[in-house]
């Protein structure tokens with residue numbers, strides 16, 4: 001059910017690793033070929049598309065351009081990007097429980113500890 | 117520097133896992149995180165392995181990733197006397213695992229520095245394999261700390 005946000009977070013984390021891999025100190029330990037990262041990113045995007053997430057991917061890229069990131073956690077009912085207080089009953093959009101911040105528009109992931 | 121991350125409660129001296137995926141799972145399980153965050157971390161770690169195994173050879177692996185679901189840098193150590201197939205670069209089974217996770221933003225670059233320290237330590241550990249003999253997590257941490265300080269000289 002939460003598969004789509006999981007995949008988006010994995011994509012974002014992989015992009016963070018991509019930045020590390022460009023560094024010489026990282027490459028001296030793990031010389032990862034650039035194509036390998038591209039291939040895995042494309043695989044992730046394919047998985048997201050298969051779940052009907054074409055529009056989500058476009059939005060993901062737009063948010064990344066705008067904010068440097070696309071998905072954040074909600075912490076204590078607050079958007080961890082813009083720090084807006086979120087409505088108590090955030091409506092999940094149609095995309096498999098993927099939430100959006102009503103204030104800044106970033107994708108949100110609400111963890112289990114928050115739902116409890 | 118590693119001594120701040122090395123904790124006896126984060127050391128598993130007898131991993132039960134026998135496969136790559138299960139090892140990652142068993143190591144992640146040690147972290148104090150809700151189930152869904154563990155699951156997300158596991159997805160990301162597997163993606164990291166998919167771009168190239170972190171099994172650096174000579175029985176040692178350093179699975180690592182950045183992840184949105186952690187707020188600090190964490191280190192978990194796992195040992196398997198039997199060894200686990202981990203697609204290591206030398207094709208040999210892995211006996212010692214250093215799981216390193218860090219948040220996406222890490223201004224102090226603790227993560228990359230730590231990764232370098234662990235890689236240095238791993239080279240030293242690979243020489244003697246004394247790490248297979250220790251049976252107490254506290255002793256294990258003390259051993260690694262000692263070895264790391266020797267390295268720093």
Ligand SMILES: [Zn+2]
Nearest residue numbers: 079082101104
């Ligand atoms: Zn927001």
